Amino acid sequence: xxxxxTTTTLFxxxxxxxMTSLPSxxxxxxxxxxxxxxxxxxxxxxxxxxKSFPGSATADVRGLGLIMVKVMQSKANDAxxxxxxLQRSAPSPALTSCASKxxxxxxxxxxxxxxxxxxxxxxxxENGANDAANEATFxxxxxxxxxxxxxxxxxxxxxxxxxxxxxxxxx
Amino acid sequence: MxxxxxxxxxxxxxxxxxxxxxxxxxxxxxxxxxxxxIFGSTVFLVSMAALIIYQGHDYYDEAKIxxxxxxxxxxxxxxxxxxxxxxxxxxxxxxxxxxxxxxxNAMLSWQRTAFHFQPERNWMNDPNGPLFxxxxxxxxxxxxxxxxxxxxxxxxxxxxxxxxxxxxxxxAIVRDMWFDINGAWSGSxxxxxxxxxxxxxxxxxxxxxxxxxxxxPADASDPLLLNWVKYAKNPVMxxxxxxxxxxxxxxxxxxxGPDNKWTLTLGSMLNxxxxxxxxxxxxxxxxxLNDHFLHIVPGTGMWxxxxxxxxxxxxxxxxxxxxxxxxxxxxxKASLDDTKLDYYAIGTYFIENDTWIPDDPDLDVGIGLxxxxxxxxxxxxxxxxxxxRRVLWGWINESDSxxxxxxxxxxxxxxxxxTVLYDKKTGTNLLQWPVEEIESLRLSSHEFKELLVxxxxxxxxxxxxxxxxxxxxxxxxxxxxxxxxxxxxEGCGVGAVERSAFGPFGILAIANDQxxxxxxxxxxxxxxxxxxSTITTSTSFCVDETRSxxxxxxxxxxxxxxxxxxxxxxxxxxxxxxxxxxxxxxxxGRTVISSRVYPTEAIYGAARLFLFNNATDINIKASLKxxxxxxxxxxxxxxxxxx
Numbered sequence: 001x002x003x004x005x006t007t008t009t010l011f012x013x014x015x016x017x018x019m020t021s022l023p024s025x026x027x028x029x030x031x032x033x034x035x036x037x038x039x040x041x042x043x044x045x046x047x048x049x050x051k052s053f054p055g056s057a058t059a060d061v062r063g064l065g066l067i068m069v070k071v072m073q074s075k076a077n078d079a080x081x082x083x084x085x086l087q088r089s090a091p092s093p094a095l096t097s098c099a100s101k102x103x104x105x106x107x108x109x110x111x112x113x114x115x116x117x118x119x120x121x122x123x124x125x126e127n128g129a130n131d132a133a134n135e136a137t138f139x140x141x142x143x144x145x146x147x148x149x150x151x152x153x154x155x156x157x158x159x160x161x162x163x164x165x166x167x168x169x170x171x
Numbered sequence: 172m173x174x175x176x177x178x179x180x181x182x183x184x185x186x187x188x189x190x191x192x193x194x195x196x197x198x199x200x201x202x203x204x205x206x207x208x209i210f211g212s213t214v215f216l217v218s219m220a221a222l223i224i225y226q227g228h229d230y231y232d233e234a235k236i237x238x239x240x241x242x243x244x245x246x247x248x249x250x251x252x253x254x255x256x257x258x259x260x261x262x263x264x265x266x267x268x269x270x271x272x273x274x275x276n277a278m279l280s281w282q283r284t285a286f287h288f289q290p291e292r293n294w295m296n297d298p299n300g301p302l303f304x305x306x307x308x309x310x311x312x313x314x315x316x317x318x319x320x321x322x323x324x325x326x327x328x329x330x331x332x333x334x335x336x337x338x339x340x341x342x343a344i345v346r347d348m349w350f351d352i353n354g355a356w357s358g359s360x361x362x363x364x365x366x367x368x369x370x371x372x373x374x375x376x377x378x379x380x381x382x383x384x385x386x387x388p389a390d391a392s393d394p395l396l397l398n399w400v401k402y403a404k405n406p407v408m409x410x411x412x413x414x415x416x417x418x419x420x421x422x423x424x425x426x427x428g429p430d431n432k433w434t435l436t437l438g439s440m441l442n443x444x445x446x447x448x449x450x451x452x453x454x455x456x457x458x459x460l461n462d463h464f465l466h467i468v469p470g471t472g473m474w475x476x477x478x479x480x481x482x483x484x485x486x487x488x489x490x491x492x493x494x495x496x497x498x499x500x501x502x503x504k505a506s507l508d509d510t511k512l513d514y515y516a517i518g519t520y521f522i523e524n525d526t527w528i529p530d531d532p533d534l535d536v537g538i539g540l541x542x543x544x545x546x547x548x549x550x551x552x553x554x555x556x557x558x559x560r561r562v563l564w565g566w567i568n569e570s571d572s573x574x575x576x577x578x579x580x581x582x583x584x585x586x587x588x589x590t591v592l593y594d595k596k597t598g599t600n601l602l603q604w605p606v607e608e609i610e611s612l613r614l615s616s617h618e619f620k621e622l623l624v625x626x627x628x629x630x631x632x633x634x635x636x637x638x639x640x641x642x643x644x645x646x647x648x649x650x651x652x653x654x655x656x657x658x659x660x661e662g663c664g665v666g667a668v669e670r671s672a673f674g675p676f677g678i679l680a681i682a683n684d685q686x687x688x689x690x691x692x693x694x695x696x697x698x699x700x701x702x703x704s705t706i707t708t709s710t711s712f713c714v715d716e717t718r719s720x721x722x723x724x725x726x727x728x729x730x731x732x733x734x735x736x737x738x739x740x741x742x743x744x745x746x747x748x749x750x751x752x753x754x755x756x757x758x759x760g761r762t763v764i765s766s767r768v769y770p771t772e773a774i775y776g777a778a779r780l781f782l783f784n785n786a787t788d789i790n791i792k793a794s795l796k797x798x799x800x801x802x803x804x805x806x807x808x809x810x811x812x813x814x
Contacts, residue, residue, distance in 0.1 A: 100578075108320040108576070138574075
């Protein structure tokens, strides 16, 4: 019965080889979220943002980028809502300037990043995301230190920077 | 031998079986039974593993993540809020305290150019399919019909008699088939000997794969080539095994070879090595992939917009893309996706096996010379059979914020088309020069001879308006003081404020009287004594945007490079100033820098031109001829006029 022993041993080693090589090929997509987020400026925020969307568990890197664009959209909406609220109670030129910046984010940067991720042209996703981060920074700095939008601008900037970093991974 | 590797890595398991089998060849029947058992288990395990791996997971992206990890080692150190990562649009001009700028309509309108090709509105990027046909030059371009940012890309179209005066035509290729529904991207034209035109372009399919499609004019006798037909059985090329579905784009013009086939190339990448694939065809419908690449350079990433063409080492005329033989070298050029820079290298094409090697491996594609050291990408050349020259187009993106682009309603320019020649004097560089037809825009001129500019001085040049200019200048140097000065500060440094013995000196363009905004275009010389009496001089040619605008929300960089200067040559430059773009050429076009400027004060009548010398140990004598340039009045084709 030497052959059966050999067969079994072989089978066992086969099994070992396959099972030990599986983890390094990233069996679980949760590891993809983590390895992707490790290469962004804010690991925790990246993981938390992605995991809050149901599709992230099975998304590839491009899919994660698309999810982050949705997160950007949501942060932009938060900022726009806050701006509208403030425009009623405490209007100012800086606030008006912020309105136009966030308008550009919503009509320009986000559609650009969305299309760029969907259509396999990540460099334009990086452009759009970087520009969105810049616009949020300009909005914030327009208040010369007394900004009523700090939380929203920081949120926008942070998620945009993460999105840009994911785009860079696809280049 | 370069080749495409099969990177599916599960093969060794089976091979181990077969080796075992050979050792025990005595009882074949029993072995076969257990072999089947092993084989069956292997197949089961492998397919189980494959199922888990491939389910909802992009294999190629995973490979890229592993390889790209090293490129992002800055991220842990990035301070919160600073957007890192170089992008074509937002360079590192941002600091924590940068406010934005209140752009007025006057400032934004001024930015629009007078004689550089740009659509009436919206976004443009890569030049596509340039060609000359029945008396008209054609330019196609990546265009977004809806917005001033990238997206919804179709092929815009324009024609000109002279490469300068352009007339807009309707879009030529739109995204209306499954094989280009997600993008009608870049491509090139091939002119066949019988007069037919073949256009190959990259389409992004409904299944998100990059493919190459064939299109041709609906009516080749139409000089305007208004309508285009897509081959019904597109695509004609799909990503081959081992090449990623997003790493396969921008086919070149084809060339005809002694094998009686047409050959073309397109860029791709494997494991962060940029490379160029080779295809052969006789009918432009059926293609064979060569098993080796035209060329591959490790570490350069994806090669976009590959361009491959012959140049005459005699250096006097351009060559048809199919030209070959003694006296011919070949240029290979790639746009690097990772860095948004265009590189070229001069080398030898081995037509027997369709490979190419650079003359100097240290100046290989992606690591050596750049076509343009400024804001410049996705360039493409074509052979102009009308005037027997090779003409080069290049895309110039904006350096401002996208808010500004959306407000002003447009983004991006093309360069003035440039002739390309091999520089027979150095043997290492190409020479680029604005096409001569630009001279038709020249109006009045001013000439200055041997103007003396002492160290630390600025000399105004009274030429009238200074926003649309063609400037040709030569500089001579007078050493002051003792001969023995050695100054090895070289390169462009932090800009024109950085003084050294032999530079910087040059001109200040788009500058105002108060010099609160200015754009220096300059030379800096340095010499290196190395202990013996030998002194080698090197010259850098630079454009300094850092004070081009008071606005903080535009990118303001210092661009430049060394430029070879031969012993018998004077320092010379040519500069085309056209509102928010400045194209600068040194030493007859050996080094070229395209630059975008967005001044807030040095606009309209307030813009001036100066000479400057910020060196410490030399006088400069400058001779210049400066022309005012007219607008090219680029506008829609006048279909309604009777011709």
